Amino acid sequence: MKPRAPCRIAAVLLALASVARAQDFGSAAPPGPADAPCAFIESGLPPSSIAGAEAAFTRWFALPDLETRAIAAAAGIGALRVAAGVSQTGEAGIGWNAAGAALGVVRERAGVALRAVARRDRTIAPGSEAALHLEDRAGLEAGGGAWLAPAENLIVWASVPQAWAGGTAPPLDRPMELGARYAIGDSTGRGGLAFWVARGAPSGDAPADHAAGAMLRSGPLAAWATVRDRPLRGGFGLSARARWLVVSGEVESHPDLGETVRVGIALLGSPP
Amino acid sequence: MNGRARAAALVAGALLFALALVPTPSGMARCEETGPVPAAGEFVEPPPEEEEGTDYAAEPADSIEEGAIELGVGASGVAGAKPRQTRRVRFSDRAIGGSVREGAGDPLAGGSIETGTLAGRVGVGRLAPRWGRGLLLGARPEPWSAASLDRGGGTPFRGRSGRGAWYRAGRSGTFESLYGRFGKRDLAGARLSAGTLGFGTLADRSGRAQTSLSFARGPVEHELAFDRSGRWRGEAALTRSLARAEAVAWARGGHSGFSSLAEPSRSGPSRVMGLDLASRFSRGRAHWSAALWRFRPGRSGARTALDVERTFHQHGSLAIGFEERHGAHRATGRDPGLRQGGWGEWRGEAAGVALALRHEVLGAQPFGREAVRTVTALRLEIEGPAGSGLGVTHSAYRVRPGESLYLAEAASDRVVLRAVSGTGRRTRLEVRAPGAGGRIHAALDLPSPAGSRTGGSLRPEWTLDWTRRARSR
Secondary structure, eight states, X not given: OOOOGGGHHHHHHHHHSTTOOOSTTOOSSOSSOOSOHHHHHHHOOOOSSSEEEEEEEEEGGGOTTOEEEEEEEEEEETTEEEEEEEEEESOTTTOEEEEEXXXXXXXXXXXXXXXXXXXXXXXXXXXXXXXXTGGGTEEEEEEEEEEEEEETTEEEEEEEEEEEEEESOOSSOOOOEEEEEEEEEOTTSSEEEEEEEEEEOOBTTBOOEEEEEEEEEETTEEEXXXXXXXXXXXXXXXXXXXXTEEEEEEEEEETTTEEEEEEEXXXXXXXX | OOHHHHHHHHHHHHHHHHHHHSOOGGGOOOOOOOSOOOOSSOOOOOOTTSOTTSOEEEEEOOOOOTTEEEEEEEEEEETTSOOEEEEXXXXXXXXXXXXXXXXXXXXXXXXXXXXXXXXXXXXXXXXOOOOTTSSSSSOOSSTTOSSOSSSSTTOSEEOOSEEEEEEEETTTTSEEEEEEEETTEEEEEEEEEETTEEEEEEEETTSOEEEEEEEEETTEEEEEEEETTSOEEEEEEEEEEOSSEEEEEEEEEEOTTOOOSSOGGGOOOSEEEEEEEEEEETTEEEEEEEEEEEEETTEEEEEEEEEEEXXXXXXXXXXXEEEEEEEOSSSSSOOOOOEEEEEEEEEEEETTEXXXXXXXXXXXXXXXXXXXXXXXXXXXXXXXXXXXXXEEEEEEEEEOTTOOEEEEEEOSSOEEEEEEOSEXXXXXXXXXXXXXXXXXXXEEEEEEEEEEEOOSOXXXXXXXXXXXXXXXX
């Protein structure tokens, strides 16, 4: 596949982040299955909630020219879950637009989904040379994810967001991620502590990477912290919920590239 | 400490480790199955007669009931290339039975037919016999193997050491003879068994001959094989069923120049000492093996492996394994030196969905450091109505240049060890469903270009297979 020429700067910057776990639909949420529609599209892990809408914003490595804005909506009928969204990354000269969708099934203790994202450069004038050779300026990736609750309070997930890719290579290579989360809840189910670990498969010449974190939930508030390796770095996030409205934010630092900030606002159809 | 002492210490250490891990008798239920417990997830490799770094296909030796006939039609291909067709038929009746496969480029093409006649049974086609301990015919593939998986009767795979005709008389093969082509040699042989003793001889057209004397009684088995020039090999094995476990110990000695006429690539080391210990307990199993061998002076090796599997209440299981190798395990080729690694496999099931995760690493330094190959894989299975189902397997691997890695892929009529190299990912989608009076199995292999550093083909591959089994009478 040919590299995305107009997005070279962005691609190089993003490629430096060996384990940027999200791309076009990054959501301020811990790794693993989440109720946010953006997270569903991004990871292919279907949510338990049956409906929702979300707007998400990511500023990559404190670069004002490298921002991702995304909106997505999800709906569910019975066990079926579906989500769709659009996103835009970067400025007009170096950016790209993306459209994503996910379709999954959720049962009591398991969920499986497929996801796909299509991208194209933002500056393609109709009838231009670039438009005639769209395969050099656009790409498609498809993959999926699954999660399983093998025991009470334990969730194991596997996400393969780029099982197949065609056209222009995705800006970020996102290999398979395996993870597990264990929750220690209080008797009301509205509070508790959760721990998780995740492992990303090797990508190209880069070795595998690992992440671990913890989340504390108390009523409508949740706070979490994450540690990642290669290079060693950390992040923290907060979310607050008032009935259907959820506001969340996350900051992740990188020793060389700076901070990545994610902010999201969502309307979710099921209470926590 | 020299190499041999180090290897002996390694075996002793592994034994102690195994004894420490195997649950105490009070915590175990009685072992209900006999025979070595097959390891669930060792590092897989094709047999030594196959060229390293190429795909290998094996045929499961499942049988069909008497009076049944099974038809199969398949097609496979690579994107942008002409599809290849395969056809197969299997049948079994009181008097006659057999199987035939055909298809351009199908490594499993061919077949065999057998029928009862002259107070015995006669057959033509594929040959994979085993005499005694396998010194002449039916050798085990690896120096550390306790049993062959594809030679002789009762094995999980149908081997192909040669093709020709055979005749067997007597209920338990009192007399057997064969004539066939093994590799590049035409061989004729006969074996006579009387009680615990067996005598067999094998000769080719140029007059080279080898003879086998064997003794088998209960758990004890011996074989002595020699050729006309006086080169010989002898092997003794002892199988011991303990209360909740089974142990197999074997030892071999002989001339390093002795080579089986039928399967020279499986002749194996001239000296071997091995021990295999398998145990089942109420919620799992354990398997430990260790072997020391020497092909000839200066070319030797050692291996120990341990794997333990534990099942859980909620349809889940966890298995972990460890393996260490020293030296060469083939008579020719490079000596890879130390290889140490381990693997872990978790499997869970819920609501008709099964998820299995596996990670394995093999390194050139202790504790898997300087990894020569690393594989992470997931397997997702979803059960549908009427026996239908969907399976997804995704593997991410990294293989150092000069090393080989094989990913096992099961199809409806075969198991394929797919050779991969470099860094890459592979996704396999499988669908099985009833259809057209039989069963349909479709698979799509998608090598992913993302993150790949491999010289192999990245074109998708597909297979489609239809199988129908019916009663012939």
